[in-house]
Amino acid sequence: MTIISRRGVYLPSHKKETLRKPIEAAGLPDRLAVPLFIYGETDNPCVPSVCEDDRVRRYDTVGVFASGFHAVAPADGTVREVREIRGLPYLLLEVDEEQGEPSPLPSADPKTVLEKEIFEMANRAGVTAYGRPLSEVLDTYKKKGVTCLWADAICEQPYSTARIELLRTRGDEVAAGLRLAARAVGAQAAGVLISAFCARGLPEQVDGLAVEKVLGKYPVQERAREELAQSQGELLDAGALLALYEAVALGKGCVEALVTVNGNCVAAPKNIWVTNGTPVNDLFDVCGLTEEPSCFLLGDALTGRLADRQEPVALGVDTVLAFVTDRIKRQACINCGRCMERCPRKLYPTEIARALEAGEDEHLLRLHPQYCTGCGVCSYVCPVGINLTAKTKRAARRVRRLLEEEELAEARRSLPNAAPEDKGNAVPALGAFARDDLFDPVGCEAEEEQVEFWKKGSPSSKGKKKSKAKETRKPASKQPVKKTAAAERKDGKGTAKGKKAGKGEKK
Amino acid sequence: MTRTKVAPFVRQGVSSMAISMDVLLAQLVLLAMSYLYYGWRPVLLGLLGGASSLSAQLLIGLLLTHRLPERPVSAAAYGMTVALLLPPSAPYWLPVAGGVFATAVASVPLGGEGHSPFHPAAAGASFLTICFAGQMFAYPAPRAPMTNFLPLGDTSAVPAGTSPASVMKEGVSPLTTLTEAATGQAAGAIGAVFVLVIAACALYLVARRAVYLSSILSFLAGIYLIGYLWPRLSTGPITSGLWELLSGSAVFVAVFLVGDRRYASKRFWVRIGLGLLTAAVCMAMRYYGAYEQVAFFAVLLVNAFVPLFDRRLTHLFGKGGALRAKE
Numbered sequence: 001m002t003i004i005s006r007r008g009v010y011l012p013s014h015k016k017e018t019l020r021k022p023i024e025a026a027g028l029p030d031r032l033a034v035p036l037f038i039y040g041e042t043d044n045p046c047v048p049s050v051c052e053d054d055r056v057r058r059y060d061t062v063g064v065f066a067s068g069f070h071a072v073a074p075a076d077g078t079v080r081e082v083r084e085i086r087g088l089p090y091l092l093l094e095v096d097e098e099q100g101e102p103s104p105l106p107s108a109d110p111k112t113v114l115e116k117e118i119f120e121m122a123n124r125a126g127v128t129a130y131g132r133p134l135s136e137v138l139d140t141y142k143k144k145g146v147t148c149l150w151a152d153a154i155c156e157q158p159y160s161t162a163r164i165e166l167l168r169t170r171g172d173e174v175a176a177g178l179r180l181a182a183r184a185v186g187a188q189a190a191g192v193l194i195s196a197f198c199a200r201g202l203p204e205q206v207d208g209l210a211v212e213k214v215l216g217k218y219p220v221q222e223r224a225r226e227e228l229a230q231s232q233g234e235l236l237d238a239g240a241l242l243a244l245y246e247a248v249a250l251g252k253g254c255v256e257a258l259v260t261v262n263g264n265c266v267a268a269p270k271n272i273w274v275t276n277g278t279p280v281n282d283l284f285d286v287c288g289l290t291e292e293p294s295c296f297l298l299g300d301a302l303t304g305r306l307a308d309r310q311e312p313v314a315l316g317v318d319t320v321l322a323f324v325t326d327r328i329k330r331q332a333c334i335n336c337g338r339c340m341e342r343c344p345r346k347l348y349p350t351e352i353a354r355a356l357e358a359g360e361d362e363h364l365l366r367l368h369p370q371y372c373t374g375c376g377v378c379s380y381v382c383p384v385g386i387n388l389t390a391k392t393k394r395a396a397r398r399v400r401r402l403l404e405e406e407e408l409a410e411a412r413r414s415l416p417n418a419a420p421e422d423k424g425n426a427v428p429a430l431g432a433f434a435r436d437d438l439f440d441p442v443g444c445e446a447e448e449e450q451v452e453f454w455k456k457g458s459p460s461s462k463g464k465k466k467s468k469a470k471e472t473r474k475p476a477s478k479q480p481v482k483k484t485a486a487a488e489r490k491d492g493k494g495t496a497k498g499k500k501a502g503k504g505e506k507k
Numbered sequence: 508m509t510r511t512k513v514a515p516f517v518r519q520g521v522s523s524m525a526i527s528m529d530v531l532l533a534q535l536v537l538l539a540m541s542y543l544y545y546g547w548r549p550v551l552l553g554l555l556g557g558a559s560s561l562s563a564q565l566l567i568g569l570l571l572t573h574r575l576p577e578r579p580v581s582a583a584a585y586g587m588t589v590a591l592l593l594p595p596s597a598p599y600w601l602p603v604a605g606g607v608f609a610t611a612v613a614s615v616p617l618g619g620e621g622h623s624p625f626h627p628a629a630a631g632a633s634f635l636t637i638c639f640a641g642q643m644f645a646y647p648a649p650r651a652p653m654t655n656f657l658p659l660g661d662t663s664a665v666p667a668g669t670s671p672a673s674v675m676k677e678g679v680s681p682l683t684t685l686t687e688a689a690t691g692q693a694a695g696a697i698g699a700v701f702v703l704v705i706a707a708c709a710l711y712l713v714a715r716r717a718v719y720l721s722s723i724l725s726f727l728a729g730i731y732l733i734g735y736l737w738p739r740l741s742t743g744p745i746t747s748g749l750w751e752l753l754s755g756s757a758v759f760v761a762v763f764l765v766g767d768r769r770y771a772s773k774r775f776w777v778r779i780g781l782g783l784l785t786a787a788v789c790m791a792m793r794y795y796g797a798y799e800q801v802a803f804f805a806v807l808l809v810n811a812f813v814p815l816f817d818r819r820l821t822h823l824f825g826k827g828g829a830l831r832a833k834e
Contacts, residue, residue: 158517301516323516331577334523335621337773351818383523
């Protein structure tokens with residue numbers, strides 16, 4: 001498949017450093033921070049089903065989401081606490097020194113397993129794809145009537161090679177997972193999609209499935225998806241397919257992922273198997289550092305977000321990078337138009353940024369920033385180093401909020417008994433979007449505060465800096481773990497406003 | 508760790524300085540060509556134009572913000588552009604006045620590089636034309652390469668030449684041939700007479716993405732088309748169209764002013780439209796105006812429409828992207 005477009009960019013490649021290199025395992029750290037949320041759906045965290053000091057075994061359920069998706073314990077150990085970090089819940093697990101043989105989850109013969117069972121097994125094993133539960137993704141594809149399913153091993157960004165290496169080393173299992181997913185969706189055909197720039201050494205077929213090469217400028221994955229959609233085709237993450245096969249055929253929970261570890265200060269870049277919740281620091285113990293990095297990234301160079309040294313690597317992250325970078329000296333825009341020329345969505349990022357800063361909402365609505373995919377091309381090509389992607393995403397959130405408010409106002413106006421003030425044309429001022437900013441794939445520009453993931457003195461806290469965040473320790477007595485604030489928000493209780501009101505009442 | 512660095516963590520590595528340097532490099536090639544025909548005088552004029560504009564930028568930066576400005580090289584390029592539109596025998600103060608005007612009046616007070624509604628070099632050249640028309644169009648007679656260089660001092664004894672544009676204004680065919688006009692053997696501005704070299708520079712600048720090819724071609728096509736449809740010469744529409752292209756600094760203005768991506772529209776069809784409009788305005792001024800070199804006036808006028816299309820009428824053009832995009 002060749003995607004010809006004037007838009008987009010050819011990126012520099014650093015894949016050679018990790019391609020066709022031996023894959024290692026990071027090993028289990030002393031402590032794991034298991035996310036009780038899914039990256040793509042941070043507003044719906046799960047309620048933990050374990051208590052402090054509870055013993056858990058590998059693949060045990062530690063929380064169930066409203067959709068029936070399970071959060072799975074990645075190792076044998078003891079639950080220490082559930083802590084909310086930057087508004088999101090993590091389960092801190094002290095890992096046993098000796099790991100027992102895990103009791104497998106319910107499994108089935110991949111050839112005879114029923115469609116419904118595939119969905120259930122994926123949920124029980126905690127398999128995710130593109131930041132959502134795999135079962136939800138499959139369900140969406142099924143409703144769309146997808147007829148051809150493609151394993152996504154494109155790896156288009158400069159450093160990531162994890163999916164290609166999965167295909168190279170465990171291609172048969174990925175193909176088996178793809179067949180299972182295709183059966184669940186009702187697709188009649190399946191294949192594997194890889195980037196033409198990384199195709200060297202890969203077979204033409206994987207377990208009887210055709211390997212198609214995609215050639216084009218970054219972001220080629222998004223365009224490939226659009227091309228495929230015209231013939232009712234869809235992509236599915238190769239890592240998720242492997243996890244699906246392991247869940248169905250072997251009864252394994254999804255607790256590990258293949259992660260590319262690279263960067264300009266990494267001594268031995270490689271792909272390593274990382275357990276869910278392993279601190280970033282532990283990955284660099286395996287790969288080594290040539291000098292102290294100035295930043296760590298979860299995700300690849302164009303769309304990754306900054307991470308702390310102690311931050312856990314959750315499932316869904318396929319690249320972890322360490323960089324020694326100089327701060328880019330930003331200058332004023334020179335209106336060269338390169339951002340617009342390259343934007344795959346034909347947006348006008350510099351004008352969007354200007355309208356956002358000037359507070360010109362009407363103009364912003366006409367510029368359609370909500371169609372931004374966050375690919376980072378505009379910032380990449382900007383000759384004066386402006387972070388246009390972050391600005392465009394901020395504008396997109398503003399526009400979405402404006403549109404929602406407009407819809408709401410329209411609905412109010414249409415009510416027969418609407419109050420006169422509701423019939424006005426006022427658009428309310430916009431609030432902050434702290435949570436959105438946190439999980440913005442391109443990060444936010446403001447300086448963020450350092451957060452502490454581990455208690456002082458714990459083996460994994462080495463190299464940690466002094467925390468600004470206040471730690472709220474809970475009593476060590478065995479009691480059910482309280483719902484986190486995020487979970488309470490989900491239930492409609494304990495909102496920030498509610499808490500403030502409560503305080504006010506006490507006074 | 509202080510988190511001030513943001514994605515993307517790799518950059519293309521093209522700086523704003525590099526864009527201006529590309530333009531300067533192309534202009535230095537034209538100065539070198541001018542040296543071959545006229546000696547050191549046009550080179551000094553070009554360098555003076557660049558240096559005066561650069562000095563004005565530095566001085567204003569230091570006076571207003573007490574620090575050096577971010578991109579002084581772009582100012583040097585504006586000054587050099589103004590100088591290249593002057594005759595090789597111009598007095599030395601002329602490029603200085605033009606360069607200082609371009610930066611101190613038309614660029615910095617109106618928003619700086621890329622944000623001023625008018626191209627500073629076009630404004631500088633227009634200012635000189637209005638104020639010092641006599642010196643602006645006093646071209647020396649064309650010379651053979653490396654012979655009879657112009658004097659560095661007084662140029663009053665230099666034989667005057669007649670540019671094809673001024674001859675055409677009278678409705679008469681120029682005495683020089685089209686080939687001579689394309690290779691710089693006709694009277695004209697320092698940089699504007701070497702049409703073939705300018706074309707080569709344009710290719711370089713297009714490859715470096717410093718100029719828009721669509722703007723350049725639409726402007727030149729417009730000039731030719733109007734010259735073809737309403738010929739001023741009796742030699743036929745094709746020759747008339749070609750002479751319109753090769754005279755009056757049309758090619759130079761197309762490459763260095765109309766094509767400049769910082770001042771052109773960011774939308775393809777708007778660029779095409781405005782390129783044609785610039786050509787129409789330029790030709791109307793040639794037909795009915797008082798001056799023989801008017802292309803930069805047309806650029807100055809049409810520049811004013813760019814923000815209108817790019818900022819205020821975006822809904823007319825932005826929908827294409829929006830329709831194609833899928834949430």
